[in-house]
Amino acid sequence: MVGAVLGIVGMSAIAGILVTAMVTPALAVTGIAANNSIGMFENLPSYIKPDALAEKTNIYATQSDGTPILLASVFEQNREEVGWDQISQFVKDAVVATEDPRFYTHGGVDIASTLRAAAGNALETSASGASTISMQYVRNIQVQKAEAIQDEAQRQAAYEEATKTTLDRKLKEMKLAIGLEKEYSKDDILLGYLNIAPFGGRVYGIQSAAQYYYGVNASDLTLAQAASLVAIVNAPNDLRIDVPAEEGTNIADNQARRDKDVLPAMLKEHKITQQQYDEAIATPVTPNIVQPSTGCQTANAIAAGFFCDYVTHIVKNDPTFGADEDTRWTNFKTGGYQIYTTLDVDLQNAAMSAMNTYVPKTYDFDLGSSLVTVQPGTGRVLAMVQNKDFSDDPEVTATNLGASAVNYSTDFEYGGSTGFQVGSTYKIFTLAEWLKTGHSLNDIINGNAGTLNLSQFKDSCTGGNGGTYSVKNDGGSNPGNVTVRTATANSVNLAFLRMAQKLDQCEIRKTAEAFGVHRADGNPLGENPADVLGTNEIAPLTMAAAFAAVANDGIYCTPVAIDKILDSSGNELPVPSSTCTEAVAPNVAATMIVALGDVINSGTATLSNPRDGIPHFGKTGTTDSEKDTWFVGASTELATAVWVGNVVGTVSIRNTSIAGNSGGNLRHYIWKQYMTDADGKYGGTDFPAPDSTLLNGVRVQIPNIEGMSLDAARAALTAAGFDFDDGGTIDSTAAAGTVDSSSPSGTATRGSTITVYTSNGELRTVPNLVGLSPDAARKAIAAAGIDSGQVTFSGPTDGNAKVTGSSPSAGEPIRYGPDRLRVTTKAG
Template sequence: MSRRDGNRTLGGVAAGLLGMIGLSVIAGVLVTAMVTPVLAVVGQAANSSIGVFEALPADLKPDQLSQTSYVYGRNTDGSPVLLAAFYDQNRQNVAWNQISQYVKDALISTEDPRFYTHGGIDIQSSLRAAAGNIISGGVTSGASTISQQYVKNILVQRAEAITDPAGQAAAYAEATKTTLDRKLKEMKLAIGLEKSYSKDDILLGYLNIALFGGRVYGIQAAAQYYFGVNADAVTLEQAASLVAMVNAPDALRIDVAANIPQNLDRRNTVVLASMLKDHTITQAQYQQAIAVPVTPNITQPSTGCQTAVNAAGFFCDYVTKIIEQDPTFGADAASRAHALATGGYKIYTTLNMQLQQQADAVTKNYIPYSTANLDLGSSIVTVEPGTGRVVAMAQNKNYSQDPAAGPDATAVNYSTDQAYGGSTGFSVGSTYKLFDLIAWLQAGHTLGDIVNGANNLTFDLSTFKNTCGGGQMGTYKAGNDAGEAGSRISVLNQFELSVNAAFISMAQQLDQCAIRDVASSLGVHRADGQPLETNVFAALGGNTIAPLTMAAAYAGVIANGMFCTPVAIDSITDANGQPVSVPQSTCGQAIDPKIAAAAVYAMQGVITSGTAIPANPHDATAHVGKTGTSQNEESVWLVGGSTKLVTASWTGNVTGHVSIRSTPIIGPGSGKVTGGLSRLYMWRDFYRDTADAFGGATSVPLPEHRYLAAAGAGSASGRSGTSTPKPTPAPTPPVPLPTPTVTP
């Protein structure tokens, strides 16, 4: 049996007219009787109350309610995947047809049986309450209609929206005090509400605003939390149990086992009994319902980034940091955080769940959460060339903001800058040589030029040009990996083998600031916010940079020199379904496309015949990249990918100074491998097993001849610019930065 719709009956119209014409007079007398029973029959007291009543405001517009915000990743087919929810109040507004009729009938029968026939104040109930107050000698009953309760809830919500604690407390006290003036105000506003809104709108507003215990607000969140169903699917018994809670939300909430008997009692003897009396259920339905026990199915909401699936908590945290720093969402960090927790946003991110799942799997396959002998960290982060979209971000830890979570968890995002929840960055080693190489080509040199990369070459630091950072004094002895000679071979071969002495020789012919400018044009910056260093050692990767920054920079080179700033959010809608402005990627031509093509060609040799041979997936997709090992082998890198996806793979010390390159690491599924190999195998498996299915060019074209061969020598058809045989490379070269020898 269903209650009639919201169109008013003749009695309702009459009641509404009474409210508009003369109810204020009756209300004044009623309130006087309810609050000051001794003076109830004194005309002067009644007249005074009427005067106060008439002077009160009559209009109240419901505010935008605090609602839960949701962060989503996407499957490859575009379908959204929930990562996390953020809320001050767990609430999801729903429409009229998204609420079970059982709920509507239960609420009206229990709280306000004449809801559809009165004009905002139930005179009959008020008179009965007034009589009770006269007998008791005080204000023990308010006879509040649903409209009056809705008014009170609106005022309470306004109080709770105040961010100043003192102001919030004062406003809350004002909205809930049991005094004559508050009751008068509530009644007057209820009458005004009835003039402006339909009965169904008022009932819907109440069901969306009401508290159901704890931080659960509104019928939809309550149905999901307590019973694991949507509000339109609750049974009669569940509806009655939920409506029972509005009378005393914290005392009757059923996620506390001790409250269940009291909830059951009110459900059966008050709510279901009222529905039977009101003829909205039959005797048979009543008998069947009261026999059903209260059986909660508590379904915890996805609260905060620690609940994100596929270990996407770090990416989720990155998204929240973006919102907290973008003025679109508020004037300061506090207001932006408040907007996230109350705005009802649906935030659709760039994260691809298939790539994320694979990134998490390969990271944790090769790298354990922790080890006994070092504070170990590892990450994989992937961006799209040409868009800057961040599509995967994983690391060898669980995301948690709990300081007591132990060594398996952290809130520090190894992939991002310190300002976005990350670390101060990690020395990038020889991955920085890509920027040296581009500066070399920009200065008019070629891949075929012959440079001296002999081991232990000694350089006079005063001969290095540094127009933006000042000169250096003393000497520097450049050591190569494992005594690798480097000899006098082409720049192309020196890059493939990552010969340190060769790149110091090249830097000696350049302005160090030109190398910095190349890196900066590709978005490279220190993770700690300090300026990029431009000393000689910076050419070998001494700056501390976040993996995401390196991935985006390499993506810019691979995208024909078009650099796009990283973005993590595709779109946002607000609680009303309207679009919200989001940070956009800024793309620009950072490097001449012809020079970028020459650099990409050099990077291919690193994978096929250079220092990253173990990382080669050996499939139909062409791969390019560059390895790097920092001073004392504390961090190891491989950055690169395909024309479709570019990835930074990093393993290193989070704190401490243990050599990663040669240290055996026992990953959960990998057996024992050295740390130096781990970053290569992670990268290989990521592309071979998942990323290459997303596409990418099948070959790397030759650059223009002028970038390949030295003047008067060399050939554009081969990878080597010299006839000198290429030595067999070590799998993972370090970039040692020894302390320079200072001459007297």
């Protein structure tokens, strides 16, 4: 009984305050009244400002006609804010008639309804009912503010405060509603209410509700549809109409409220005619559920799921979007951004077509493949595909081996991949350092397999290494001395390692870093001699951007995936921009292209060449055990990296037949098909002319070192500006231990490696024996240093006999000891 009395007193006090506040607003505002209740009312906050509503963010790519196409939407609340004229009048009338018939005449609180509610709640300890549209709007604003709080405990506390059913909350809501009415027009309040209202699940606002439940815009809702949606507002999760009949009575309950409350209220308030009412009542609630484009899985429709996911990681990682990751991600999901990306749908489709043609989504082992295109000079990422469908649903990826959440194209922080060894594609950075330090493409290097002394590799950063390193060339070739240009075209491992011996390992690493190269796992780049051959694990996007720098006169531009962002009000926001810096001088880049052009024109990548009239350059890469295979190349307009390899495991790609093709050739087939299509759209021009000195070098005379000791030959070559290489001993007619020959001889570019061969003294030169008598022939043979035991005479040997020939012939060499000299005679 005591509780009931207190309830009556409490609600009566509220009613008294409201009557005073509404009837004598001046008194309430100035605080002249002595009544304690009025004083309590005035001490409450009087104004609440609606924050920007949480809206879904849309991500777009660009179609061939230049128009955007939606890739995906990301949201916490599926909401699209619309204007007054974008909402059907049926909706506005239904809300007012049902929720607050005196909306346009009261000052934020309906006194008559409040008094009735006070009487109805007199025996309760909580306050409910009598909530005007303005009061409901206030409550929704407070809920929205609560949901925007980052801290979970604070967010929950604020939400409970905004939704609790108590007298003090109701009183505060009323005061704020009165204040709201003083700041905004009735239409603005109603519009705000319709845009903020929950419609069940993650659907908020009348536009998203219309699109989700009926597949139409809010402006096109029929009376029956509008009344059905307004019915949901009363109990969003109980009256939402996307619950199948077998799972609940939602649709029936929604129709009951529509027919018993909403439509009758509209008829009573003269918002609809009797005929309209009858027609709407006769129309069953028949939803047409249109699932919203949510999450990057929906971008799989144009094979852009992984690119979409890359964009979301940019937002999470880039401080442009907020001070920390949680803030950035919340802003992304609630900010209503319109994100226009760099993705070219034409190129994306061409890339996916090439990928699907040659690399299956699943195979006998964990086969992976990636293609990425970067635009030289801008860093814009134009295409990004792999041989999987994107899904971040663990249940999907656990059972579907053709789906993955890991983006093979990007770094770990941008998609979960730790990268792949890039093999000989990494040689371009040794090539760049070679040319930077004044060497030329025409310099000669020993390309034969061998064991290298690691102490001979300079490293100004770490001090270098000790021990030895035994290396062979791909396929076991031993090409001998080759020019750097030839070594690049044919990807000669030993030539590049010996080039590195003449350079500084630390500077090679710094040059790679100048091209934007870094490990995908975030660890520092390695700079051991083996790293020259590409043992660092790097993302395809990173390699594509590095090759784009070569095509861009040596200017490296950081990759970017976003062209423009608009906020929910249409204002343009800052976006992460590409930063361009010089990796190498233009003349170095132009000369690199000559050697790298040979790769695709006549070297290891001829299968990649589209031969479409557009100049290209590139570099192949194959890792140990053929675990990973690469081709990265470019025109003046596009740089594209293709990787085909093992995601996990070590199956030889080269020695595996995949979809009827040699696995080692798939990278070439993909690149050629894709770039043929891409060239058709973007074209390409000739590359700049190379630096003649860097191309040809300065040719100088090689000293004549024949007959010298090895030390004397070394000194003579070094003094002339050449590098000395001991080629070992060979069979020779020269004195043992003296120089027999060199490769090359004559002239070579200064700085070339001259391989010097010393004689083992084992060869003798056969003298001219024809016409001599056998005795005279024996004396000539002995004088030539040939052992008599090696000689066999064929024919008469008396005093009248004459020599008619020998095998080997005169002037030819014969090894001392085991070789045979056959002398032919006849009677004189």
